[in-house]
Amino acid sequence: MNLTSSFFFIFTLIIFYTAYKFSTLQSKQTNLVFYVHDHFTGDHSTASTVAGKTGPASSILNFGTVAIVDDPVTEGPNIDSALIGRAQGMYINSQLDGKGLYMVFSVIFTTGEFKGSSLEIQGSDIFTMKEREFGVVSGTGYFRT
Amino acid sequence: MNLTSSFFFIFTLIIFYTAYKFSTLQSKQTNLVFYVHDHFTGDHSTASTVAGKTGPASSILNFGTVAIVDDPVTEGPNIDSALIGRAQGMYINSQLDGKGLYMVFSVIFTTGEFKGSSLEIQGSDIFTMKEREFGVVSGTGYFRT
Amino acid sequence: MNLTSSFFFIFTLIIFYTAYKFSTLQSKQTNLVFYVHDHFTGDHSTASTVAGKTGPASSILNFGTVAIVDDPVTEGPNIDSALIGRAQGMYINSQLDGKGLYMVFSVIFTTGEFKGSSLEIQGSDIFTMKEREFGVVSGTGYFRT
Numbered sequence: 112m113n114l115t116s117s118f119f120f121i122f123t124l125i126i127f128y129t130a131y132k133f134s135t136l137q138s139k140q141t142n143l144v145f146y147v148h149d150h151f152t153g154d155h156s157t158a159s160t161v162a163g164k165t166g167p168a169s170s171i172l173n174f175g176t177v178a179i180v181d182d183p184v185t186e187g188p189n190i191d192s193a194l195i196g197r198a199q200g201m202y203i204n205s206q207l208d209g210k211g212l213y214m215v216f217s218v219i220f221t222t223g224e225f226k227g228s229s230l231e232i233q234g235s236d237i238f239t240m241k242e243r244e245f246g247v248v249s250g251t252g253y254f255r256t
Numbered sequence: 257m258n259l260t261s262s263f264f265f266i267f268t269l270i271i272f273y274t275a276y277k278f279s280t281l282q283s284k285q286t287n288l289v290f291y292v293h294d295h296f297t298g299d300h301s302t303a304s305t306v307a308g309k310t311g312p313a314s315s316i317l318n319f320g321t322v323a324i325v326d327d328p329v330t331e332g333p334n335i336d337s338a339l340i341g342r343a344q345g346m347y348i349n350s351q352l353d354g355k356g357l358y359m360v361f362s363v364i365f366t367t368g369e370f371k372g373s374s375l376e377i378q379g380s381d382i383f384t385m386k387e388r389e390f391g392v393v394s395g396t397g398y399f400r401t
Numbered sequence: 402m403n404l405t406s407s408f409f410f411i412f413t414l415i416i417f418y419t420a421y422k423f424s425t426l427q428s429k430q431t432n433l434v435f436y437v438h439d440h441f442t443g444d445h446s447t448a449s450t451v452a453g454k455t456g457p458a459s460s461i462l463n464f465g466t467v468a469i470v471d472d473p474v475t476e477g478p479n480i481d482s483a484l485i486g487r488a489q490g491m492y493i494n495s496q497l498d499g500k501g502l503y504m505v506f507s508v509i510f511t512t513g514e515f516k517g518s519s520l521e522i523q524g525s526d527i528f529t530m531k532e533r534e535f536g537v538v539s540g541t542g543y544f545r546t
Binding site for chain 3: 157159161162166167177179180181197199200201215216217219229231233
Binding site: 161162163164165166169174175176177203204205206207211213215233234235237 | 302304306307311312322324325326342344345346360361362364374376378
């Protein structure tokens, strides 16, 4: 049995984070808008399922599946707009009915105003909620507190 | 070989978080008491092992095993008391002797005073310690800072 | 097929965190220097790969691989210097070219000044950067905010 050969990508998910508010300890506030492009299939694929109830080939739509991501972060909603960084970390399907992801990742800014800085983001993405809110749990560089 | 068929639940763990203190940046303090019911077996099972040294069937009692959870959160210690939310995320056995878990998860409040809010929680649960303390790393909604 | 028998350790990685700054909400600042010894092979091995594109045997040098760690934390850079705690959690290879890790872990102090306290740490470790910075997202005990 070759586990590698049974691995495949399963769906395309595009997430846009908008109007990020990041309050520092000094009550300084920075409004950030950036876009994370998360593709599980196709030429732009930047996410891989690596664990789940049925191993690495588990579907990200099923409870228990773990995916690792290295998603492009852009200035605008179009994937062809300026690339300003990467979102690196992990997505987990952690809702029993499969309709929610739990995410832990870094947004690493590689160009532009925030180059060299990063944000640590953590939170749930419940598919049935129209708007989702994530916790920004820490920052480095420009966002250091 | 069917990885699914070799998957099984291994033990029942019940964790009660009590008297959570959450200090916001404005020094506001909220004392929260809630109960997370975490069952690896039986009718109430809400946790699945998905990775480990021996794949998805690894025991949560062994170093390296990863479990995904979607646990009910209730107002009282009894599982039949009012359901106020879910605890969604990941438990990892990250102690070489198997006697400790590292946890990263969201508590998502679905009803009651904190409906629509969530807490991001991170920390170690060493079995040999009588009391365990977790870091509340971020909050949204009511708990937003 | 026995997944266990195909599991092996793949490389030796030694990481030193120096000059940790931890600003509390009260603007108190503690400068911490401690050393995390992370060995994937040999007698001191304290890390295991548990998931990845090709299952638990995936190389930590490949995108998607997940490793669980229980690393000794010492006062000095030498592994024989005083043991002050453990670093327990998870490392993920989350860079498409394999040259970066995303880490989420607790530093649990077991002896010395900070005994009983812990720090929650999160962030990316990009191999090509000479210095790496992690977010300290929360603390308990001495580091409680």
